[in-house]
Amino acid sequence: MSVVHQLSSGWLLDHLAFINNIDYQLCQHCEPTSNKTVPISSPHCGSLNVTSTLPVELSATSKVYELVTKPETDEREKNKVLMQKYTFRAELFNVTKPYVTTTDCIAFRQGNKVETQKNSSINSFNCENQECVKDEDSVCTVRKKNKRSIVFNQGELDAMEYHTKIRGLILDGTTQLVQEGLKSGLLCSLSEEQEIDNKTTPVELGSCGLAELCDMAKQLPLVDENELETVQSIDADISVPEQDVFSRITQNSSNFTKIIILMGQKYLLPPKSSFLLSDLSCMQPLLNYGEKYDVIVIDPPWQNKSVKRSKRYNYLSSWQIKQIPIPKLAAPNCLVITWVTNRQKHLQFVKEELYPYWSVETLTEWHWVKITRSGEFVFPLDSPHKKPYEGLVLGRVRRKMVSTLREPEMTVLPIPDHKLIVSVPCTLHSHKPPLTEVLKDYIVPDAKCLELFARNLQPGWTSWGNEVLKFQHVDYFITPETRN
Incomplete structure (x- = not known):
């Protein structure tokens, strides 16, 4: 559990x-x-x-x-x-220490203040000695630079206002849950002698990049969809062409986990799991699969400055995200959950533009709070930059906009407002916590679940994305012993 x-x-x-x-x-x-x-x-x-x-x-x-x-x-x-x-x-x-401490934030603020004062003095000195006051353009430039150091843009103001609204909720709820975790032993107060260096040994993977593999697949010969079955089963020992992984659903319908090899790399497939390895341009095999889902979880590659600088992955524009065919994939009363960053632009886009476009009614927001093994926030709660929480926007597909062939068999509980999901995060980028158990009271029994932009597989779920097998690579696992 x-x-x-x-x-x-x-x-x-x-x-x-x-x-x-x-x-x-x-x-x-x-x-x-x-x-x-x-x-x-x-x-x-x-x-x-x-x-x-x-x-x-x-x-x-x-x-x-x-x-x-x-x-x-x-x-x-x-x-x-x-x-x-x-x-x-x-x-x-093994997250034993906060990524950034309150002391770091205070030092950063004081450093900015000192730097601003220093720059102001230098600018004043230069103006007096070089008579640059006569140059109105130079004076204007200096003033703009100083102004930018103390004035927040509208997005930052919106983020501060939002944080003020939910701060008490985050603090009180997390404190209660952390106390329970300390009592049960899941969390533990670590002394300085017991603390382990927060840095983990990098896991070296093979050279097979799944996203790059998807790009390569576009150069493969086209597959005749009329001649190709929509599903390839891994129930038996088989060998199939690589392009089949991109052109149809791969399904492990057995009660046993399987291993597949892709470009020389081993990946573990959990029982009762299905996946399609492709990008947004090749979603048709998922539609051909013919399933209607009761739960759809979406973790879009949002655009932000750090992604642009690091080039960790390709982000999608708002227009591209809207093209995801949610109405064709959703069952009546489908619960749609979208992960969002703390950028208010993204939150407002999901609630005011994306969900209405998909005929999804926004219900509420939940919050994933990230803590260390000792129960501290990974970032200070009031950090001016990164916050120790991320958001989820929950909504339901409007019944009148979808087929009524598959009605829910029972009434489920209403979605509660502003619930917290508190956990120690994985150090791997964007490895989100599982939602299977927290959703069980709010979805129909034996619900069919789909995760979009997934990076790992779950039993009973269908997963799609251009890195859908990433965290199933055997290098992320260890084998403590082998016995016969």
Whole structure:
């Protein structure tokens, strides 16, 4: 279970436990006389140019390591079973210290103030000695520079006003949940001697970039959709052309987790999961899949200054985001959840433009609050720059705008206002906490769930994005032991 504590203010989650409760357990049937088995000792398998499943299965339920044999002596060697459990790297959730402290913020502000005063004195000195006061353009430029250092733009003013409205809610709710976490032992007060360096060892992945792979796929020969099945199943050991990963849904409908190889890299597929690896220009296979979803979670690549500078990923414009075919994917009364940054421009766009365009009625906002393992905010709550929380905008598809072929079987609880989701964040960029358990009271039983712009897979969910397998790479997992 990822929900450790639930209060009226929201939930305290254990993201790492959610991943490891999937129980990625390898079950390999050894056949010594066969040369078809791909070794599992290495996380990489060379530069293969095909996507394939291995003759291995990861049990989602079995926890017993054993040697399985048949009574017949000549069959024993063929039916040995190796059990190898995969667990997500715990160090990727080893956030023991705030990213920025209150002291850092105060020093930053004082430094800005001193720098502003220093610049003002220098400008005054230069004007007096170089008689630049006669140059009106120069005086104007100096004044503008000084003015920009103390005047906030409209976006910053809107952000400050929004923060003022929700500050008390964030502080009080988080405090209550953190106290429960400290009592139960999920969180712990770390002394200076116990604290571990917050820096984690980088996880080195192979050279296969999924986003780049999607771009490469556009150069592949076109696939005739009439001749291609909409789903490729990973129930059996198969080998398929790479382009199939981009042109149709890949589905693991079994109760076991599978391994596939893509461009020589291994990825773990949870049981009962489906995915499509593509970008916004190639969403038709998802529509061809024919499913209507009760829950759609969206984590768009929002445009911001840091993304432009770092070039970590390609962002989408507001117009491009509006082109996502939510009305075609949503079931009646579908719950739509969109992750937003703290930039008020994005929040207002979702509520006032995006949701109305999709015929989605805005219900409320929730907040993801990021804390350290000792319960501190990762950024000071009143930091003038980054805040320790992000937003989610929740809405429902208006019934009259969609087909009524699939009506909800029961009435669900109304969505409560301004709930908090508090958790220790993953150090990997944009690895959002799971929403499966916090949503269960507000959606129909056995709801069909879809995540757009996903970077990982979940059992029972369909996932789509140009990096949809990113955090399923075996290098993000470890194998503590292998026994037979």
